[in-house]
Amino acid sequence: MKAQAVLSIILILVPSLSGFHDTFLLASPNLVTTEEEQIVIGRLGEDIILPCSFESEPEVVIHWKNQDNYVYSYYKDRDYLENQDHRYTNRTSLFHSEIHNGNASLSLRRLSLLDEGIYVCYVGTTSRKIINKVVLKVGAFVTPVMKYEKRNTDSFLICSVLSYPHPLITWKTDNASISESNMEEIESLGPFYVDSMINITGSNLSYECAIENSLLKQTWTGGGTVKDDLHKMQSENFSLSCELTNSIFLLDQDFKVTWSKVEKETSSILAYFLSSSRNTTIYGPRVSWNKEQINQTDFSLTLKDLILSDSGEYLCNISSSKYTFLTIQALHVVEQSQSRTTWIIILSLGFLAICIFCILKRYNCFRRERSSVHTERANMTNAEESKALSEHPASTGN
Known part of the structure; x- marks a missing residue:
């Protein structure tokens, strides 16, 4: 009877329609008070449980508040949500089947960034009052993307992410x-x-x-490489290379591979591969993909019978939830007539260079021959003069 009388006082001090007043916790000076504080981290758009437990007793009053806002009220074995703040409408619930086992935890669904704050769980029983504080922090980290863009003559790599709190982004x-x-x-x-x-x-x-969200302890990495420009002749077949050298990023992850041709403002998809289904989708009759190579993380794409309009930049995008790798390749297709003219010019210049080399070599030989003849003639003249002097020595006066 005494316990029922104490609980009756508590319930009287909690107006059933006008809301909850903290005075219910002070109904009896003999109540035992316990306080706890926990930090809970939730993710934007997902559900979270705010913990609150107590020693079970037959009668219990539960109130959840966020600052001055009423979040949830429960007593006399039923919910009282008339004064619940409208932000929590249809988003909160208790675990009713577990309340009498000492579970007063609150389920909060579809988290928003506005849900951040300090939540207080008040529990009153016939012998004690419990105050549990839960600090709720909400983080957001929507899977980042890495993009390649051309703006006039400049090219950019861009990492984009929706993150809360502000992420740490580093480049190498x-x-x-x-x-x-x-x-x-x-x-x-x-x-x-x-x-x-x-x-x-x-x-x-x-x-x-590299992008890091410190609250959610979540990281993501994007990589990219821009290859040298390639020049190919019209009507050739050409393989656009795309290979992920560090395949550890794809282990135990679903990933997709997209090949596209980069235009000034848009891009057109050429081929698509999804690892979960192992299916490839090809757009265009002149595009082919080697499935055996795909199984070995080589995602090279072949373009058949090149035409002039195939000139442009091609992008291979390998993406999973934790990693992205881009390969950018510029291709220039040259007409066969232009190619033949180019080769004729190159061969002509080569032939001309050889002719000039031979002429110079012949000229040098001619100069050496002339020099040798002059030397021989000079030697012969000197020899004849020496002989004449020996046969007719000069007279000596007495």
Whole structure:
């Protein structure tokens, strides 16, 4: 009877329609009070459980609050949500079947960044009061993407991510760190969507972009390489290379490979591969893909019977949830007539160079022969003069 009387006082001090007042916790000075504090990290758009436990008793009052906002109320074995803040409508629930086992945890669904804050769980029983504080932190890290863009004559690699809190983004080229002055961050679609870009200044260089969300302890890496320009003749078959040398990034992960031709403002997809189904999709009769090579992480694509309009830049994109690798290749298709003219010019110049070399060589030989003749004649003249002097020596006066 005494316990029921104490609980009745508690319930009287909790208006059933006007909301909850903290005075219910002070209904009896003999109640035992316990306090705890926990940190819970949730992810944007997902569900979370805010923990709260107590020693089970037959009668219990539960209230959840966030600052001055009512989140949830439960007593007399039923919910009272009349004064619940509208932000939590249809997003909260208790585990009713476990309340009498001492579980007063709150389920909060479809987290938003506005849900961050300190939540307080008040539990009152006939013998004690419990105050549990839960610090809820909400993080966001939507899978980043790495893009390649051409703007006039400049080329850029861009890493984009929706992240909260603000992510740490670092760039490397050939494993050497790039200073912050050489990269640019833009919050293009709001305070949590970040673009980080660098200007590509050379070919056959490797680039790496690493993004880290410190709250969620989540990282992502993007890599890219721009290969030297290639010149091919019309009607040739040509293989566009794309190979992931460090295949460890694809282990135990679903990934996709997309080949596209980069235009000024848009791009057209040529082929598509999805690892989960092992299926390839080809767009265009002159495009082919070797499935055996794909199984070995070689994603090279073949273009048959090249035409002049095939000239342009081609992009191979290998992506998983934790990694992206881009390969950019520029192709220039030359007409066969132009190619023949080029070869004729090259051969003519080569022939001319050989002729000039032979003429110079012949001229040098001629000069050496003339020099030799002059030397012989000079030697003969000297010999004749010496002989004449010996036969007619000069007279000596007495």
